[in-house]
Amino acid sequence: MDAAAPDLVRAVIGFRQWRLRDDGLWSLHAADLWGRGLLTARCLGEEAHSGPAPQNECTCGFYAWYSPTPRTASAATPDLVAGAVALWGQVELHAHGMRAQHAMIVALALPFSWGAKRRRLLAVARDLEVPAVACRRLKAAALEHGDVIPKRMRPPDTTPNKRAAPGEPDPARLYAVADGLVKRK
Helix, strand or coil, X not given: CCCCCCCCCCCEEEEEEEEEECCEEECCCCCCEECCCCEECCXXXXXXXXXXXXXXXXXXXXXXXXXXXXXXXXXXXXXXXXXXXXXXXXXXXXXXXXXXXXXXXXXXXXXXXXXXXXXXXXXXXXXXXXXXXXXXXXXXXXXXXXXXXXXXXXXXXXXXXXXXXXXXXXXXXXXXXXXXXXXXX
């Protein structure tokens, strides 16, 4: 019996960050202004393909993580905000997140501070017609619009130590450190 990929009936929930500017939410690494309602990805690369985004071996599509960002990830910044999106259509899963063909913002996380950033975010949330909720309630608000990808369906992380030092370690240094530890008894 073939093990076919499950057909997800509801939208998939993902989490991401944006740059908050006076005119709205902008992608972190692209010049894309996010709007209200349904958004459909298309390839904007130098050699743009004709099929739907995302395509394997291309960077197109709407990006999102499986889990919300840490509550403090955007706290000390004047413009980073976190939120949740509903994703559907063609979805490509990766070790820590996914890319999708269609997306819609479903909730935004309020910043800790009560200053200008919060006022700007509330205005953008009103324009986008999405709720702005406390960080601790972001996932619950998002789950009203879809489901998270179960861990058993996520691809494994095949590169767990991304900060490995280049090359082989220097044996002289290893022995010196080990000798120093022995002497501390």
